[in-house]
Amino acid sequence: MRVVGDIDEFALIARATRFLGGLSAAGNVLLGGGDDAAVLGLPPDTAAVLTQDALLEGVHFRRDWSAPADVGWKSLAVNVSDLGAMGARPLAATVSLALPPDLPLTWVDRFYAGLDECSRRYGCPVVGGDTVRSPAGIAVSIAALGSVVPGRHLMRGGAARGDLVCVTGVLGQSAAGMACLAAGRGATGVAATPVARHRRPQPPVEAGALLAAAGIASAMMDLSDGLGSDLRRLCEASDVGAQIEMLRLPISDDTRRLAARLGANPMEWALHGGEDFELLFTVPPGRWAEVPPLLASLGVSATIIGRTGGRGVRVLDEAGHGQPLRPRGFAHFAPE
Amino acid sequence: MRVVGDIDEFALIARATRFLGGLSAAGNVLLGGGDDAAVLGLPPDTAAVLTQDALLEGVHFRRDWSAPADVGWKSLAVNVSDLGAMGARPLAATVSLALPPDLPLTWVDRFYAGLDECSRRYGCPVVGGDTVRSPAGIAVSIAALGSVVPGRHLMRGGAARGDLVCVTGVLGQSAAGMACLAAGRGATGVAATPVARHRRPQPPVEAGALLAAAGIASAMMDLSDGLGSDLRRLCEASDVGAQIEMLRLPISDDTRRLAARLGANPMEWALHGGEDFELLFTVPPGRWAEVPPLLASLGVSATIIGRTGGRGVRVLDEAGHGQPLRPRGFAHFAPE
Numbered sequence: 001m002r003v004v005g006d007i008d009e010f011a012l013i014a015r016a017t018r019f020l021g022g023l024s025a026a027g028n029v030l031l032g033g034g035d036d037a038a039v040l041g042l043p044p045d046t047a048a049v050l051t052q053d054a055l056l057e058g059v060h061f062r063r064d065w066s067a068p069a070d071v072g073w074k075s076l077a078v079n080v081s082d083l084g085a086m087g088a089r090p091l092a093a094t095v096s097l098a099l100p101p102d103l104p105l106t107w108v109d110r111f112y113a114g115l116d117e118c119s120r121r122y123g124c125p126v127v128g129g130d131t132v133r134s135p136a137g138i139a140v141s142i143a144a145l146g147s148v149v150p151g152r153h154l155m156r157g158g159a160a161r162g163d164l165v166c167v168t169g170v171l172g173q174s175a176a177g178m179a180c181l182a183a184g185r186g187a188t189g190v191a192a193t194p195v196a197r198h199r200r201p202q203p204p205v206e207a208g209a210l211l212a213a214a215g216i217a218s219a220m221m222d223l224s225d226g227l228g229s230d231l232r233r234l235c236e237a238s239d240v241g242a243q244i245e246m247l248r249l250p251i252s253d254d255t256r257r258l259a260a261r262l263g264a265n266p267m268e269w270a271l272h273g274g275e276d277f278e279l280l281f282t283v284p285p286g287r288w289a290e291v292p293p294l295l296a297s298l299g300v301s302a303t304i305i306g307r308t309g310g311r312g313v314r315v316l317d318e319a320g321h322g323q324p325l326r327p328r329g330f331a332h333f334a335p336e
Numbered sequence: 337m338r339v340v341g342d343i344d345e346f347a348l349i350a351r352a353t354r355f356l357g358g359l360s361a362a363g364n365v366l367l368g369g370g371d372d373a374a375v376l377g378l379p380p381d382t383a384a385v386l387t388q389d390a391l392l393e394g395v396h397f398r399r400d401w402s403a404p405a406d407v408g409w410k411s412l413a414v415n416v417s418d419l420g421a422m423g424a425r426p427l428a429a430t431v432s433l434a435l436p437p438d439l440p441l442t443w444v445d446r447f448y449a450g451l452d453e454c455s456r457r458y459g460c461p462v463v464g465g466d467t468v469r470s471p472a473g474i475a476v477s478i479a480a481l482g483s484v485v486p487g488r489h490l491m492r493g494g495a496a497r498g499d500l501v502c503v504t505g506v507l508g509q510s511a512a513g514m515a516c517l518a519a520g521r522g523a524t525g526v527a528a529t530p531v532a533r534h535r536r537p538q539p540p541v542e543a544g545a546l547l548a549a550a551g552i553a554s555a556m557m558d559l560s561d562g563l564g565s566d567l568r569r570l571c572e573a574s575d576v577g578a579q580i581e582m583l584r585l586p587i588s589d590d591t592r593r594l595a596a597r598l599g600a601n602p603m604e605w606a607l608h609g610g611e612d613f614e615l616l617f618t619v620p621p622g623r624w625a626e627v628p629p630l631l632a633s634l635g636v637s638a639t640i641i642g643r644t645g646g647r648g649v650r651v652l653d654e655a656g657h658g659q660p661l662r663p664r665g666f667a668h669f670a671p672e
Contacts, residue, residue: 030383030486036418037419037482039385040383047366048376048384048481049374050376051373051374052432052465052479054432056471057471059470060468082372085373086373088373091384094479127386134392135395136472139390141475150377157371237371
């Protein structure tokens with residue numbers, strides 16, 4: 001079996017080019033990979049949106065749990081999710097790969113194949129980056145560039161007192177999928193969708209862009225660390241409190257059934273599971289009626305889960321008792 | 337001594353924000369760090385230029401050889417160098433940091449201080465990114481965004497037969513500095529400038545932007561791996577040969593003296609040392625006269641080192657004998 005250390009850097013870059021050239025002829029790419037940098041034309045009257053996020057072996061994924069194509073998909077998906085959360089549309093991405101010399105070349109090829117699939121799904125061509133030898137473990141860092149109408153970008157800090165707190169899609173699905181894998185269960189039946197979503201998040205990037213362009217939402221971010229952590233961040237940035245209701249949290253039937261089988265609490269997954277990569281946003285009550293039809297055109301659902309106001313972030317449980325919502329999401333440097 | 341593992345991710349990000357907020361109020365930054373992504377306004381009628389490059393501990397730097405502030409400086413400098421090589425002006429950058437838990441927090445603070453210095457030098461504010469735990473070793477990946485007038489960007493593939501082959505500044509200086517450090521010599525006297533340039537490369541980014549805007553150069557790239565590797569790439573991309581003359585290579589007196597002391601060949605450093613981060617560019621002979629006065633306004637020198645034409649890439653030695661110029665630059669996956 002050939003490994004990364006068997007070929008030189010240029011041969012490795014040539015392999016990447018074979019997989020990633022697909023969208024480089026896209027309209028916005030004035031110059032794709034292979035030079036010192038890529039040149040991208042922004043749509044008229046837009047500003048650039050830039051984000052960067054890394055995935056590390058042993059921290060964000062394990063080689064024995066995640067197929068290389070899924071790591072490739074996810075490493076771009078988490079970045080386009082950040083673009084969507086600003087209300088931006090993806091333009092292009094660059095990828096920085098650090099690879100250990102003993103890594104099989106088939107792993108690298110499959111990683112690129114998954115990256116390319118995600119790139120095509122979101123219309124976000126990979127136009128450059130670099131590949132270096134890693135002393136230990138795989139490290140992927142992707143930067144994504146998007147465009148947004150200036151002044152229409154949506155921040156975390158825009159929520160006003162009395163706004164509705166909303167989310168797209170369903171919550172806790174990725175956590176359900178991960179719990180299923182951790183328990184050694186198969187990925188069929190009710191586990192199929194949760195496991196698939198855990199492996200390949202599907203951030204509703206176009207929904208974010210539509211909400212921003214229509215000027216409906218007042219604040220927005222993506223749900224990466226769990227509602228408990230992320231809603232707190234949105235509230236702190238907006239200087240408001242919020243109360244959400246457990247009974248309103250959108251949880252799929254598959255997630256509920258998996259929770260019952262595994263003896264887990266689906267509410268915990270929905271509140272603290274993380275990695276859903278859905279949108280968390282706030283809307284003035286008078287604008288809510290516009291949201292469902294707008295997002296329905298994309299096949300994306302939206303749910304009101306609470307309202308801003310009061311002090312701190314609170315959650316009403318099934319019995320109607322309020323309690324503080326504390327973050328229990330993933331923090332990389334916290335004691336384990 | 338406090339280490340990275342002692343504080344949580346949010347505290348670490350807060351430390352970064354203290355160091356890197358300086359330029360976020362710059363005119364092009366519509367929204368700086370702290371949200372899902374940054375928003376940047378491009379100057380009117382420009383296209384975006386995007387590049388990304390990583391620096392890994394044990395591959396690109398050693399903690400016992402490089403001060404943390406120098407690693408911070410260099411990790412941004414290599415990226416703005418790529419922007420300059422396209423003829424672009426820097427707009428903003430994001431940084432992805434992977435840090436081992438046992439790393440002293442003072443290392444991180446000093447890294448940010450050096451990054452901030454480079455950011456100010458090149459007017460390239462750091463507007464986002466992420467910080468994650470690393471299982472082994474420090475990994476830095478930076479993405480830099482710039483702007484260029486569409487159609488004025490300079491590629492590697494634009495050289496025509498008969499163009500002059502030129503470089504900015506002096507060559508072999510970084511290799512001289514590294515050789516000095518490797519030999520355990522001090523960084524004073526004739527070693528001062530070479531060692532300083534090795535530690536903190538000073539890519540002539542503005543010179544690249546001026547050459548591009550004036551439409552003088554036909555092809556351009558930055559010298560990162562050494563002239564032997566990089567001129568070959570430019571020639572292959574342009575589908576031309578080239579011949580350069582050793583006696584024309586700009587080598588500083590300090591570099592020559594250091595070579596004499598260390599028993600090294602300064603020509604080898606100039607041809608194959610790498611990491612000079614000067615510009616390699618080609619100019620039609622009729623346009624050369626414009627180059628020195630244009631770059632002199634920035635305090636940057638330029639030297640004709642040869643001419644495109646013929647087959648392959650050749651070098652005339654001091655005795656006037658031609659020989660093929662073979663790459664001996666740094667290739668990450670090559671056998672060691």
